[in-house]
Amino acid sequence: MTRMTTQKTTWKSTVFILLLVSIFIQGCVGKNRYMAELSKNESLANQLEKQTKEQARLQQEKAEIKKRLEAISRQAGLREKEQADLINAQADQIALLESRQEALAQEQKKLEQEKKALAQRLNSASQKTASLKTMLVDAEKIAEQKIRDAQESLKAREALIGSLKKEIDAGNIKISQMNDRLSVQIVSKILFPSGSDQVTGEGKSVLKKVSQSLKDIVQNKIRVEGHTDNVPIGPGLADKFPSNWELSTARATQVVRYLSQENVNPENLLAVGMAEYAPVASNDSPDGRQKNRRIEIVLTPK
Numbered sequence: 001m002t003r004m005t006t007q008k009t010t011w012k013s014t015v016f017i018l019l020l021v022s023i024f025i026q027g028c029v030g031k032n033r034y035m036a037e038l039s040k041n042e043s044l045a046n047q048l049e050k051q052t053k054e055q056a057r058l059q060q061e062k063a064e065i066k067k068r069l070e071a072i073s074r075q076a077g078l079r080e081k082e083q084a085d086l087i088n089a090q091a092d093q094i095a096l097l098e099s100r101q102e103a104l105a106q107e108q109k110k111l112e113q114e115k116k117a118l119a120q121r122l123n124s125a126s127q128k129t130a131s132l133k134t135m136l137v138d139a140e141k142i143a144e145q146k147i148r149d150a151q152e153s154l155k156a157r158e159a160l161i162g163s164l165k166k167e168i169d170a171g172n173i174k175i176s177q178m179n180d181r182l183s184v185q186i187v188s189k190i191l192f193p194s195g196s197d198q199v200t201g202e203g204k205s206v207l208k209k210v211s212q213s214l215k216d217i218v219q220n221k222i223r224v225e226g227h228t229d230n231v232p233i234g235p236g237l238a239d240k241f242p243s244n245w246e247l248s249t250a251r252a253t254q255v256v257r258y259l260s261q262e263n264v265n266p267e268n269l270l271a272v273g274m275a276e277y278a279p280v281a282s283n284d285s286p287d288g289r290q291k292n293r294r295i296e297i298v299l300t301p302k
Contacts, residue, residue, distance in 0.1 A: 146180065149219040149301040153182045156220075156299060159213035160184060167206060182220075182299040184210065185280070188251065191295055195237045197250035199258055207255060210297065211262030220299040222259070223270045226252035227296060229289035230276040249273025255295055 160175055167173040167190070174185040191203035199207065214222055226248030233241050241247040252271040260266040281288035 145219065146301065149180055152217060152219045153177070153180065153299050156213050156217060157182050160210065163209040163213060164206070173206070180301050184297040186210075186295045186297070187290060188293040188295060189290065191255070192251055195234070195241075195247075197241075197247065197254050199254055204258065207258050208262055211259050211264050214259065214297075214299075215263045215265070217265065217268055217299065219301065220268070221270060221302050222264065222268045223272060223298040223300060224252045224255045224259070225278070225296040225298060226250070226255075226271075226273045227278055227280075227292060227294050228276050229279075229292045230283045231289065244275040245273050247273075248275050251295060255297070 157175060157177055161168065164173050164175070164184075167186075168175065172187050172190050174183075176183050176185070186206065190206060191199055193200060228244040228248050230244075233243055233247060237247075241250065249271065250273075252273055256266075256269045256271040260269060276283070276292065279288075279292045280294070281291040283289050283292060
């Protein structure tokens with residue numbers, strides 16, 4: 001009994017001890033959990049505070065970034081305006097340069113046209129100069145030729161005057177000169193019988209003297225003209241000389257033939273019948289008609 005009581009008491013004690021241990025353990029576990037929760041809460045509070053501070057910092061940084069962005073935006077706006085102004089200024093400068101370039105192009109075009117016109121004028125002046133030089137050379141040649149012609153004509157005139165002095169003094173031959181034209185007028189009565197184209201002996205003597213003065217003629221043509229008065233050809237001669245044309249031409253031809261026989265160059269000789277249409281005097285008097293009946297030997301430049 002006592003043993004059972006002792007065992008019961010021991011069990012109870014054990015149970016009590018176990019209960020106490022259990023309570024103690026439970027108390028210890030609750031305290032530790034509390035402490036852990038408290039520590040965790042403090043950690044969370046610290047983290048929250050840190051996050052709050054970080055959020056505030058971030059918010060401030062965001063605000064600063066926003067301010068910088070706004071400043072950058074304002075600066076960008078200013079840059080855009082400056083850039084636009086610069087572009088406009090450059091556009092104006094380009095327009096001015098293009099305008100000046102166009103003006104220079106027009107000026108260059110004008111200068112090219114003036115240059116072309118000047119070249120044409122120079123070419124024309126050169127051609128005119130060349131033409132003038134040619135004309136000058138030709139004029140000099142003509143002048144030289146005229147001098148030679150005049151010298152030859154003067155020489156022939158002096159020779160004729162010297163060889164025909166007797167006939168000139170008698171009034172049967174007249175020598176005259178006007179500019180470059182030398183004329184020797186010989187009245188027909190000393191060359192031909194009345195109404196005839198055959199040269200008389202006296203006429204041949206006169207023509208021989210004339211030929212001596214003309215045989216060296218080179219620069220001049222020798223034109224032999226037959227002239228008559230205005231008296232018509234009589235019936236007795238009408239078959240041979242229908243009019244004064246035929247008579248004047250036949251006499252001029254006979255003189256040319258005789259001169260050529262006396263070594264006057266036939267290439268320089270020319271026979272022309274003038275009839276009564278180039279009188280030197282009036283046909284109203286015998287003296288005038290006698291003067292009109294003539295052979296005229298004319299020297300003219302070729």
